[in-house]
Amino acid sequence: MSTEHADSEASVVAASPDQPKQLPFPPVTKQHILNCSYHSWHPKYRAITPKARLVPLPGAFLDYLRADGIVLPPEDNDNPDWSDADSGIFSGADNEGDDEGPDQDPSTHWRDTHEAIEAVIEELGGKVAPKLNWSAPKDATWIAATNSMECRTPNDIYLLLKSSDFITHDLQHALDDTTDGEGDAEIQYHLVLRKWIVLNPSVEFRCFVRNRKLIAICQRDLNHFDFLFKMEDKLRQTVQEFFDVRLRDTFPDPNFTFDVYIPPPHDRVWLVDFNPWALRTDPLLFSWMELLTLEEPLLPEAEDASQEFEVDEDDKVVELWQPEFRLVRRDDPEAYGFSTPQYSAHKLPRDVVDASRGGEGMMREFADQWKEAQRLAEQQAKEESEDD
Ligand SMILES: Nc1ncnc2c1ncn2[C@@H]1O[C@H](COP(=O)(O)OP(=O)(O)OP(=O)(O)O)[C@@H](O)[C@H]1O
Ligand SMILES: [Mg+2]
Numbered sequence: 001m002s003t004e005h006a007d008s009e010a011s012v013v014a015a016s017p018d019q020p021k022q023l024p025f026p027p028v029t030k031q032h033i034l035n036c037s038y039h040s041w042h043p044k045y046r047a048i049t050p051k052a053r054l055v056p057l058p059g060a061f062l063d064y065l066r067a068d069g070i071v072l073p074p075e076d077n078d079n080p081d082w083s084d085a086d087s088g089i090f091s092g093a094d095n096e097g098d099d100e101g102p103d104q105d106p107s108t109h110w111r112d113t114h115e116a117i118e119a120v121i122e123e124l125g126g127k128v129a130p131k132l133n134w135s136a137p138k139d140a141t142w143i144a145a146t147n148s149m150e151c152r153t154p155n156d157i158y159l160l161l162k163s164s165d166f167i168t169h170d171l172q173h174a175l176d177d178t179t180d181g182e183g184d185a186e187i188q189y190h191l192v193l194r195k196w197i198v199l200n201p202s203v204e205f206r207c208f209v210r211n212r213k214l215i216a217i218c219q220r221d222l223n224h225f226d227f228l229f230k231m232e233d234k235l236r237q238t239v240q241e242f243f244d245v246r247l248r249d250t251f252p253d254p255n256f257t258f259d260v261y262i263p264p265p266h267d268r269v270w271l272v273d274f275n276p277w278a279l280r281t282d283p284l285l286f287s288w289m290e291l292l293t294l295e296e297p298l299l300p301e302a303e304d305a306s307q308e309f310e311v312d313e314d315d316k317v318v319e320l321w322q323p324e325f326r327l328v329r330r331d332d333p334e335a336y337g338f339s340t341p342q343y344s345a346h347k348l349p350r351d352v353v354d355a356s357r358g359g360e361g362m363m364r365e366f367a368d369q370w371k372e373a374q375r376l377a378e379q380q381a382k383e384e385s386e387d388d
Contacts, residue, residue, distance in 0.1 A: 023288050026255060027179035028278040035252045036274040037133040039190040048246060048271045050261070051195040053120045060109040062189055066171055070162045072155045073107035073114065107154075113191075117154045120193045127196035130157045133189060134174060134275075137164030150196050157191070177278070202228065203262045204272070206284050207239055207323075212254045213296050214243045218285035218326040220259060228327050231266060236325045238262060242269040257281055285326040297321035 034040055039054055046052075107114040121128055129136065129149045140163035141148050144156065151157045161167045175185055201221035208216040217239055219228070228235070239260060247258060255277035261270040275281040283291055310320060 023279065024292050025278060025288075028177065028276060029180050030175050030178045030185040032253050032256075032278075033134075033175055033178060033276055034185065034187070036256065036276045037187070037190075038131065038192045038273070039133060039188060041251075041274055042192075044250065045246070045271050048269070050197060050270055050272070051124065053124065053193050055113060055116045055120060055191040055193065057189040057191055058110055058113060061113045062171065064106050064110065064158075065161055065167070070159065071104070071106050072158055073105045075153065075155060114154055117157065117191065117193070121152065121154070124193060124195040127152055128157075128193040129196050130160060131192045131194070132161070132167055132170040133187065133192075135164070135166040135170045137161055137167050139166050140164035157193075161191075177280070199261060200263060203264075203266065205235070205239065205260050205262065206257055206275075206282075207243065207260060208257050208283075208286070208291050209243070209247070209251075210255050210277070210291070210294075210296055212248050214240055214248075214323045215294050215296050216286055216291060216324045216326070219328055220284060222284070222328055224328045224330045224332075226330065232325055232327065235262065235266065236322060238267060238269060240323065246271070253277070285328065294324065 038052075042049060042052065042054065128151050130151055131137070136149060137160040138149065140160050143163045144150075144160055149160065151160065171189075174187060202219070202223070202225040204220040205217050206220050207214060217236060219225070239262075242260070243258075251258075251274070257275045257277060259272040259275070261272050262268070263270075279288060
């Protein structure tokens with residue numbers, strides 16, 4: 001399957017005489033992708049990460065996630081919300097040929113996992129934000145009753161995971177476009193359950209590291225927040241210190257990106273995620289060409305470093321260079337080309353876009369099924385209330 005995407009990491013950019021045709025990414029290895037998987041980095045950084053638990057996923061559960069159609073296990077308790085309590089909301093796309101009808105409970109094949117997930121939700125206070133090794137199902141929140149990633153039951157989680165193209169990417173294409181050959185690297189899949197917190201998106205930032213130097217920082221949320229401009233220097237310094245102390249010498253690769261959350265009073269940094277130094281990572285307010293070619297600080301020993309370093313009273317070399325910190329300016333959304341919808345072809349890795357395009361028919365069919373199921377549920381509720 002991956003051959004059709006084979007060239008996408010070495011993305012072709014608009015050819016112009018003074019621009020290279022390919023983005024000059026260093027080789028993206030399987031190990032680099034694996035180093036950015038939550039289960040690889042979390043043990044090392046758990047003290048600086050919001051509370052999370054990992055559930056290792058067996059093959060049978062992965063088969064369930066990969067299968068067409070959305071069949072949910074029956075819910076035995078009184079479901080608090082919208083969801084049809086006895087539901088397999090949808091039967092699988094084709095159940096012919098096997099004996100699993102729509103009423104079958106898919107979780108019989110992965111009962112331990114289901115129960116582990118239930119236990120973790122409870123341990124984390126009843127609400128969690130799920131993700132797989134690399135991706136959260138941000139693109140599927142439309143299907144959730146909360147219109148967010150907040151999950152209170154295992155079924156909330158399964159519905160989000162099964163509806164998300166980003167999750168499909170983790171499952172089918174995680175190692176695509178790596179430079180060290182096809183296949184083989186074993187991925188240990190994990191469901192990451194993060195204790196749900198009400199995050200303020202204005203203070204989520206993405207940070208870019210090249211050659212173990214923090215070269216750029218930007219907002220993750222693409223709205224304008226006036227107050228950020230007054231705090232620019234403080235935030236930059238806070239992130240720089242966090243990077244220097246916590247990440248610079250401990251992350252296995254010299255090039256990577258990391259996401260942070262810096263809630264008021266803006267002096268403590270929480271690590272949210274790592275992402276690969278690769279085209280698949282959204283550069284947000286930057287372009288990859290900029291990030292790959294932005295000037296970086298010289299080492300103090302370098303001959304012409306005098307512009308970037310000075311010696312303070314204690315004879316310590318002080319760095320004058322600072323990472324570029326980019327914020328969304330007022331009235332200037334076009335400046336960065338994100339007036340296009342989020343997760344559009346401009347913002348997504350190409351293979352994800354391709355996959356979702358290929359699946360357009362399926363998505364429409366799915367949406368139709370969803371509408372029909374809702375209509376039936378409404379009708380049923382109406383009939384029941386009329387019976388009352
Ligand atoms: N514990 C949490 N509770 C509530 N929301 C959260 C929590 N952790 C993260 N989020 C929200 O979910 C968003 C996505 O999380 P995360 O960065 O892990 O996803 P991702 O798929 O890796 O994203 P990207 O593709 O941009 O790297 C975050 O920007 C944040 O707003
Ligand atoms: Mg990420």
